Every structure is written in C-alpha cells, then in structure tokens.
Amino acid sequence: RMFGRGKRPALCGLTIGDASRILRRNETPPRNEGESPKSSGLRALAHIIVLGNEKGGSGKSTTSMHVATALARLGHVVGALDLDLRQRSLGRYVENRRNTIAKRHLDIACPILMELPSIDPATLEEGENPYDKRLSAAVAEHEGTCDFIVIDCPGSHTRLSQVAHSLADTLITPMNNSFVDFDLLARIDPETYEIRGPSVYSEMVWHARQLRAR
Numbered sequence: 016r017m018f019g020r021g022k023r024p025a026l027c028g029l030t031i032g033d034a035s036r037i038l039r040r041n042e043t044p045p046r047n048e049g050e051s052p053k054s055s056g057l058r059a060l061a062h063i064i065v066l067g068n069e070k071g072g073s074g075k076s077t078t079s080m081h082v083a084t085a086l087a088r089l090g091h092v093v094g095a096l097d098l099d100l101r102q103r104s105l106g107r108y109v110e111n112r113r114n115t116i117a118k119r120h121l122d123i124a125c126p127i128l129m130e131l132p133s134i135d136p137a138t139l140e141e142g143e144n145p146y147d148k149r150l151s152a153a154v155a156e157h158e159g160t161c162d163f164i165v166i167d168c169p170g171s172h173t174r175l176s177q178v179a180h181s182l183a184d185t186l187i188t189p190m191n192n193s194f195v196d197f198d199l200l201a202r203i204d205p206e207t208y209e210i211r212g213p214s215v216y217s218e219m220v221w222h223a224r225q226l227r228a229r
Contacts, residue, residue: 063183097167129164
C-alpha cells in the first residue's frame with residue numbers, strides 16, 4: 016500500500032495528504048484567447064511549466080530563461096521561480112535582466128521574479144512539510160495574476176523538486192545528446208537499445224502525476 020495512510024511513496028516521498036494540501040486550487044471558467052487573468056476579471060489559474068531533470072548540466076536553467084522570456088515577449092504575464100536555492104541561475108538572470116532594463120530605460124518584457132516566502136512553523140498543519148507550504152504559498156500568491164509560472168528545478172532529488180513536479184501542468188525535461196543523459200529517462204540496453212525499464216527520475220515523475228490525478 017504505497018499510498019496508504021502514513022505510508023510514503025518510495026521515490027517521490029509525498030503522501031496523498033501532502034498532495035491534497037499542495038493541490039488545493041479552485042477551478043475557474045476558461046478565459047478568452049489572449050485575455051490575461053487581470054483583464055478577464057476572473058480568478059484564473061496560471062499554467063505551471065516545470066523544468067525538471069535530476070542530472071545537472073542538462074540545460075534546465077537556460078531553457079527556463081528562454082521559455083519565461085519568450086512568453087513574456089508574447090505579452091503574457093510570467094512568473095519565474097527558481098528552486099535551486101544554492102545557485103539561483105534563473106533567479107540571477109531575471110534580476111540582471113530587470114536591472115539592465117531599469118538602468119538603460121529599455122522597453123522590453125521581463126518575467127516577474129517569484130520568491131519562496133518564509134513560513135511561521137506555528138501555521139503548519141500536523142505532519143505538513145515546511146517546503147510544501149513555502150512552495151504552495153509562492154504559487155498561490157501569483158497564480159491569479161500570472162498567465163504562466165515557470166519553475167526551474169535543481170539538478171538533484173529534493174523535496175521542492177518533488178512538489179513542483181506534482182504541480183506541473185507542463186513538464187519539460189531538457190537533455191544533452193548523450194546516452195548518459197538519456198539513461199536518466201529510462202534504463203537502456205547498450206547493445207540492442209531496448210528499454211529495460213524506467214529510471215529513478217521517471218519513477219518519481221510517475222508518482223508525482225499519480226498524486227496529482229488523485
């Protein structure tokens with residue numbers, strides 16, 4: 016009973032109770048094409064795009080920058096959230112772009128930099144993970160004012176990355192042209208190239224999608 020009461024998925028680390036708290040998002044009527052949440056007058060939910068891959072150096076942050084900036088240039092309101100709390104590649108990019116725009120008085124689009132808020136431990140429900148609360152709060156703050164939220168995950172297996180995968184409306188997994196990278200998605204026979212089974216990362220994504228569906 017992988018998802019039973021008090022049990023945790025072996026790879027994902029999220030219980031149904033965790034997922035239900037994270038995924039409390041109200042459904043709203045669809046907006047007209049090209050209409051932003053603000054202009055529609057509806058509390059619409061942002062489309063969440065997650066860039067995930069547990070292998071470092073695959074191009075997650077660079078792809079996040081291009082996706083977020085391209086959507087902003089198309090006229091969408093875009094939030095950018097960097098979950099690599101150590102390197103903050105996406106976060107520093109948005110900061111540098113914003114500072115350059117202000118310094119040079121440029122009229123170009125820029126994503127909105129989102130931050131994980133601090134959480135008072137007293138506000139946590141029994142058994143609730145503080146990282147779940149921080150990520151949920153960050154998304155809740157911007158999901159009604161953004162058309163898209165782009166989340167850049169770290170190149171490692173972290174709680175924040177697991178939660179982000181469960182929130183994803185669209186998951187993008189960048190990879191380099193090598194079997195080292197491809198092996199992250201599936202276990203491949205090096206002679207026949209047949210798929211022997213899912214990788215650890217694929218298992219984590221599968222569990223995250225199961226939690227979201229339930």
